[in-house]
Amino acid sequence: MSTPTKEAAEPASKIDMKESGGGGEIPSFDVTLQVRRYDPEFSDDARWDEWTITMYGTDRVLDALHKVKWEIDGSLTFRRSCAHGVCGSDAMRINGRNRLACKVLLKDLDTSKPIMVEPIKGLPVEKDLIVDMEPFFQSYREIMPFMVNNSPAPTGERIQSPEERERFDDTTKCILCAACTSSCPVFWTDGQYFGPAAIVNAHRFIFDSRDDAGDMRLEVLNDKEGVWRCRTIFNCTDACPRGIEVTKAIQEVKRAVLTRSM
Amino acid sequence: MTQTKGTLYKGREGMWSWVGHRITGVGIFFFLLVHVLDTSLVRVSPEAYNAVIGAYKNPIMIVGEIGLVGAIVFHAFNGLRIILVDFWSQGTRYHRQMLWTVMGLWVITMIGFTVRHLMLFLDGWGGF
Secondary structure (H helix, E strand, C coil): CCCCCCCCCCCCCCCCCCCCCCCCCCCEEEEEEEEEECCCCCCCCCEEEEEEEEEECCCEHHHHHHHHHHHHCCCCCCCCCCCCCCCCCCEEEECCEEEECCCCEHHHCCCCCCEEEECCCCCCEEECCEECCHHHHHHHHHCCCCCCCCCCCCCCCCCCCHHHHHCCCHHHHCCCCCCCHHHCHHHHHCCCCCCHHHHHHHHHHHCCCCCCCHHHHHHHHCCCCCHHHCCCCCHHHHHCCCCCCHHHHHHHHHHHHHHHHC | CCCCCCCCCCCCHHHHHHHHHHHHHHHHHHHHHHHHHHHHHHHHCHHHHHHHHHCCCCHHHHHHHHHHHHHHHHHHHHHHHHHHHHHCCCHHHCHHHHHHHHHHHHHHHHHHHHHHHHHHHHCCCCCC
16 A cells, blocks of 8 residues: 655656557667676776667667677676566666666666666675675664564554554555665764664564554664764665665654653 | 775765765864964054954955855854754754755855945955
């Protein structure tokens, strides 16, 4: 029961795609892909590799990466699983912004310039576009991302009104792709900061009427490295592929910490 | 392989206002440090104070003062914006509009200040 939020209108295509009569050929175009490569087995330095490939109007950045990996250079390394914006595996920096490669259509980018693909920032790069996600999940575990309810289990479900469910609806959408946390300048320089994703997932339980451990989570986040590190930079809100109002959620947790202590 | 370094993260209004807030904040801190030192010279001797304060009476400092006021005005208005983002429940949704308001107020304030400031200066240091 997600809220009917207004979807942003689809951006106008940057490529002139001829109207193809039913069943006609899909228009194709050339794109140049620049990928930041890193392989510690060969060099300690990262480098840029460039390929020019022919792609179609229906293709996404992930399809371009697939084409390179499957047809040109099998050593190109990246994560992807579902390839449909649900699993959150393929967050990467595309033209300087964190995006899911499976959700960015090539035709929506400026293909007159190379498309720059880099690993997400702030987490140690292991190879090419793969980063070590452990610090990210460490913060996630610390906010206790599970329901805690001390009252005896009822025979049926725990009843919740639509209004109570609505309170934390936005933050239930998180897919833990780390696009928000790795877009945060505070997180880049201070790896101890919990980061937006952990706070979003704490928000999901703090404002759940069925949960009893909100105070414990607020305690965890009322830390030098907790919610107060947020400088309201809004990169996280811009990066979230699920459209979660991340900064808004963090601000609500901040205010909950304040009102609780008063 | 045209570039060897990684690219700059393409943050939007929120990121650049934060960068501006940081830079102006650090700049104002250093000004205040110098300002406390030169003002406290009056305890050493009024002559030393006059000599040091006299050093401000030079065209480069006139331009510097415009920069200083510009930094303070931005830091002040943007600080109010951040307070609204923190405490107004709708603040996070209108942070962009609030930033444009901050920039508008900054331009108006700076036009007023710069005109008055330069008039005093061109008046042959009359007001200084």
